[in-house]
Amino acid sequence: MQAFEYCVPTRIVFGKDSVEKLPEQxxxxxxxRVLVVYGG
Known part of the structure; x- marks a missing residue:
């Protein structure tokens, strides 16, 4: 196997009304591209 690097920077924003911060973020x-996971 050849050597490689893999970097996945992740930001998790949670809490009440967090989705309102999405445009700023x-x-x-x-x-x-973003992945929004919503539940509750």
């Missing part, structure tokens, strides 16, 4: 990170 996207702008800060420059993300083009």
């Amino acid at each position: 996207l702008k800060k990170s420059g993300a083009s």
